[in-house]
Amino acid sequence: MFEKKEPIFKRTAPEPPHQFSTPSPDQNLSNKSVFIGQSIHIKGELTGNEDLTVEGKVEGNIELKDHNLTIGGNGRIEAEVFAKNITIMGDVHGNVYAEDKVEITKTGSLRGNIVAPRVVIEDGARFKGSIEMESEKKPMSTESKGKIGKVLGEPIPIMGEKAVAHS
Amino acid sequence: MIWSARPESQIHLPESESVTKSPLRTLDFFFENTSHLTRPALLDMGSACNSNIRFFGQQGFKIYVEDFLNDYLDSGNGPPCRSGFLLNYPLSSFDGILCWDVLEAMEPEDAKILIQRLFALLKDGGFIIALFDAREEPHAKYVMRHKIIEQEMFIHEPIREIPSAARHYKNREIIQLFGQFEVVKSYYHKNRLREYLFQKLSSTIS
Numbered sequence: 001m002f003e004k005k006e007p008i009f010k011r012t013a014p015e016p017p018h019q020f021s022t023p024s025p026d027q028n029l030s031n032k033s034v035f036i037g038q039s040i041h042i043k044g045e046l047t048g049n050e051d052l053t054v055e056g057k058v059e060g061n062i063e064l065k066d067h068n069l070t071i072g073g074n075g076r077i078e079a080e081v082f083a084k085n086i087t088i089m090g091d092v093h094g095n096v097y098a099e100d101k102v103e104i105t106k107t108g109s110l111r112g113n114i115v116a117p118r119v120v121i122e123d124g125a126r127f128k129g130s131i132e133m134e135s136e137k138k139p140m141s142t143e144s145k146g147k148i149g150k151v152l153g154e155p156i157p158i159m160g161e162k163a164v165a166h167s
Numbered sequence: 168m169i170w171s172a173r174p175e176s177q178i179h180l181p182e183s184e185s186v187t188k189s190p191l192r193t194l195d196f197f198f199e200n201t202s203h204l205t206r207p208a209l210l211d212m213g214s215a216c217n218s219n220i221r222f223f224g225q226q227g228f229k230i231y232v233e234d235f236l237n238d239y240l241d242s243g244n245g246p247p248c249r250s251g252f253l254l255n256y257p258l259s260s261f262d263g264i265l266c267w268d269v270l271e272a273m274e275p276e277d278a279k280i281l282i283q284r285l286f287a288l289l290k291d292g293g294f295i296i297a298l299f300d301a302r303e304e305p306h307a308k309y310v311m312r313h314k315i316i317e318q319e320m321f322i323h324e325p326i327r328e329i330p331s332a333a334r335h336y337k338n339r340e341i342i343q344l345f346g347q348f349e350v351v352k353s354y355y356h357k358n359r360l361r362e363y364l365f366q367k368l369s370s371t372i373s
Contacts, residue, residue: 104215119224120217123312123326127215128238130231133224 038074046079055090066099073107086116088125095129188322189356191315193296193364196352197263198226200294207262210254210288212236212269214312214326219265222315228263231256236269236310239277240329253280259290267298268311268323270344271334278334278344286347289367295348299336299361323360 033051036042040056047063054062055072062069062081069083075090084099088108096102098116106124113129121127201207209228211219212235223230233254264285270278285295298313309325316322341363342350348365355361 119220121215121220122217125215126234126237127232128234130229131220131224132229 033068033070036075052083071108188316188320189358189360189362191321191362192354193352193362196364197294197296200292201262204262208260209263209265210256210261211265213265213267214310216312216314218314218316231261235281236272237327239273240310240327253284254288256288258287260288262290262293264289264293264295266295267313268300270297271300271336272310272329273334275334282344283347286367291367293367294351295345295363295365295367297341297345297363297365299341299363301355301359301361302335323358 033053034048036052036054036056036058038055041058042056043059045061045063046052046058047061047065049065049067051068051070052062052064053070053072054075054077056074057076057078059078062077062079062083064083066084068085068087069081070087071077071090071092073089075092077090077092077094079092079094081092081094081096082098086096086098086102088096088102088104088110090108092108092110093112095112096110096114096116098114100116101118101120102114102116103120104110104122104125104127106122108122109126111128113132115132117133119131119133207228208231209223210231210233211223212233214234214237215232220230220232235254266285270281273281289295310327310329312324312326314322314324336344338353338361341361345363345365347367349368350363351366352364353362
């Protein structure tokens, strides 16, 4: 008499458990990539061709083509961020664009929009913004800033800049 | 100003607050009525939950995470509802809104303001999926994480205790609160959770 309807939504295979990047306090992050220490405060554009770990404060833009960016537990970022893989263990205020993956650990917080094929957010992480998981890799450039800024017509302003509506 | 992550405390729960499971019954109808949309926008009023983001992302939604309740409780300048800054999105932005266990922790007047704002942010024909705790007896209130673990089931985890007792809404009060919406579906679960699907039918903006 009653037919059980198949659910309308797509059935997906469960994802294997993700191992989050939570280095031990003794781990020397400076051995693995360029390291910006806790007392360093940078204003402006940061670009490079190697991996970067930030434990200090950066305001502006960070662009690492084909390389990884790690915001350490003490890192404070107010910037647009572009990298291959982005791991957030500290605080980020700005839009984030990754060619491969964005990961926010339980000590991390992000206020901004994410554009990346893969996004992983650990329980306990704070996040406010939109997530767009692109299926195709796109060339990374600062022109992408306009794209990820188009959040329903208004970007999230950073560093006191006024929100400008995009057409 | 950068807001920092608040590490989740180790919560020792009484039995009444243990993690529970329930089926999510409104999702079928919601997906059936949004499957024709290209890149529908979904606003999640709760805190970021990886499994939910992945689940709705795989269904084709662009997800906006608001983490409203944590901000509401953390706000040092008065609740966001009263400060004039409330969900800073253009009108008629979203095809769906998840309002899971948010309203009971708010002042009643703030809850009404929030509902009016959600109405304005929803597109015509858009849906709100709302969850309420149906327990009538006084109980401690927690910010809850409602995590979708399988296609038709989700679990409810308390993650942060709220200092004040929860406001309890009866069914008719919930219907009245969402008076601008049409009630499409409503369920009462064994774990005493009420689940509603509301739809905005009018373009009247309050």
